[in-house]
Amino acid sequence: MIIRKETEKEFNQIYDLVKVAFQTAKVSNGKEQDFATELRDSGNYIPELALVAEEDGKLIGHIMLTKTYITTGDSKFEALLIAPISVLLEYRNKGVGSELINESFRLARKMGYTVVVLVGDPAYYHRFGFRPAVNFGIKHIPEIPDEYVMTCELVPDALNGFSGIIDFS
């Protein structure tokens, strides 16, 4: 299996991959594939951090890290949002999701990013170092229960003394 950047000619294929993967997700609004397209069309897209997992020429997984902001008063801190992450059902529990996350983190660190946020299941994301954002004094929109909004430091202590509000828009 290789992990590499997504390419434009694969966007339709990735759309289908995300759609199919989320049909068997624990939680889904059925629109994650459209969200991926919206993110690409937004100013928050980072081509270097939109990756696919490929095995024998077939796309089996995908991850997108895009820019998001944690605001405090007038200042805006640029962090990364993981969304969506998808692995085809028949390739799950073999470490593909972990490799997509670890490789995206390695590249993100090289680009100078220090903080990643996401909305997801703590049972899966704890292993990568994600902790509830509220533990770091970071707030978010109140509709989502606290434990599902998580942050991860790419660099030790990046969130020390931090506070602010995550802007998911």
Ligand SMILES: CC(C)(COP(=O)(O)OP(=O)(O)OC[C@H]1O[C@@H](n2cnc3c(N)ncnc32)[C@H](O)[C@@H]1OP(=O)(O)O)[C@@H](O)C(=O)NCCC(=O)NCCS
């Ligand atoms: C989440 C997902 C990307 C993980 O991909 P994967 O390649 O199976 O992940 P890995 O092989 O690296 O890790 C598998 C481990 O995570 C666990 N896991 C996977 N999804 C989980 C979840 N939602 N909650 C708790 N644990 C989960 C598995 O039980 C397995 O545990 P183990 O290592 O103790 O055996 C994949 O299940 C998927 O595409 N799901 C549908 C889309 C989705 O839900 N995306 C995430 C939205 S937050």
